[in-house]
Amino acid sequence: MPILKYIIFAATLVTAIVLKTSVGYVNEDLIHHFQGYILLPFLLSFIYHHQFIVSVVCELIITSQIISGVLLYPRNYIKIRKERLIKDLCAKLFNNNPIDHRVTLFKEVNYSYAVWRHICCLCYHLIRPRYFFRFKLHLMAFPLPGNYLIVYIREGSYKTSRTMFRVEENEVKKCQGVVGFFRFQKGDSAFVTDLPDISNIDLDKVNLKARKKAEETKLVLEYMRKGNLRDIESLKIVHQKARHFLGSVIYKEGGKPWGMILVDSNASTNPFTPEILDKFKIYSGLLTCLVS
């Protein structure tokens, strides 16, 4: 919620500045002038009688807000750097073809943050009738305890996706999706290629429990198996059913995983040539440097 954070930050700062400026102008005539109003006379008389305290409190708020702004700035600066790096990586790997390929930087978050994000996601889909079907999907896929990988920065389609994947340090069975599996293995430049193409299949019409399975159902089952997804709801939540994946774990200082960088592609043939792998390794190394 960066926008809300900035709005609160700006509102507090402006209020403190206005209050501090108004302290010198408040007198008894002004209080009498606003006598008919409900709250204003009380507020003005409070400022008039406690001028020193109000000034000190306002000054403290202004100073702390400015200092925190200065302290928060480097974090934003690093995020901008990461965004540029991801954009550059996408351009270098695939000559800026965001239709077939995309690059995502996933950040690993704890369970409480994942639940909060999921609730925000539910609210987001609830107030948009067009996306009500996604609300139902997300409602069914409430996060189970564990860490999650969330989309932090993405270059390509669905930039603000709220899809997240469960990861578990010691249990591969609890890891979700290809990205979850890569994170479990902690490999560098890990890749899986040639998953079946299910982009044209309507998943609502697929019956996984049918005794005699249609060709489409078989493809979906194969995609779920190879894509490390255990239920159809998880598959439906995923916006783009990519066919090729390439990922690396990004480490914080001290060897703790920070997240993952993942390249996914819808191309008909395996796009991960040795040159692409080499470039990808360089960029994932740069990201690790930026994170740590």
Next chain:
Amino acid sequence: MTTITIDPRRYNEPIELKFRGVKITLHIPPNFIPESVQGQYVEKNDIFEIHFNYKDTEAGMVEFENNQFVFIVGKNTKKLISISIKSIKASQINGIILEQKIKSELPQAFEQIKKHFNRQVELRNFDVSRNVIMDGADNLIKLPA
């Protein structure tokens, strides 16, 4: 103290594994390949310590210990940070005996510690570390007379 530097390109072969019928190829991350190995006798504790230096630093924890060796691995990554060989002076071990000990008994200890792990990256890290020690044991070991 003696140091052996490692060429990471020698150990950068991709690992291929199968998961749920899917072929997955992965490389060992650069921070899992040691840059150098140091051997040093620590008189205070009467141990010979083999220390692995990586690109990054990490706190260690004891993962495996028997009456001869102590294996310390990274707290988060579980990569091998150091191996301590116990009771050097107490057992009257000289350079030749230590080299023989490393070559004959250390591989078994490696096999035992590998049972604690199931990730390919960690297993590869142990293999690389073992190979480096086996190849350079004669250069690594220098005991005070």
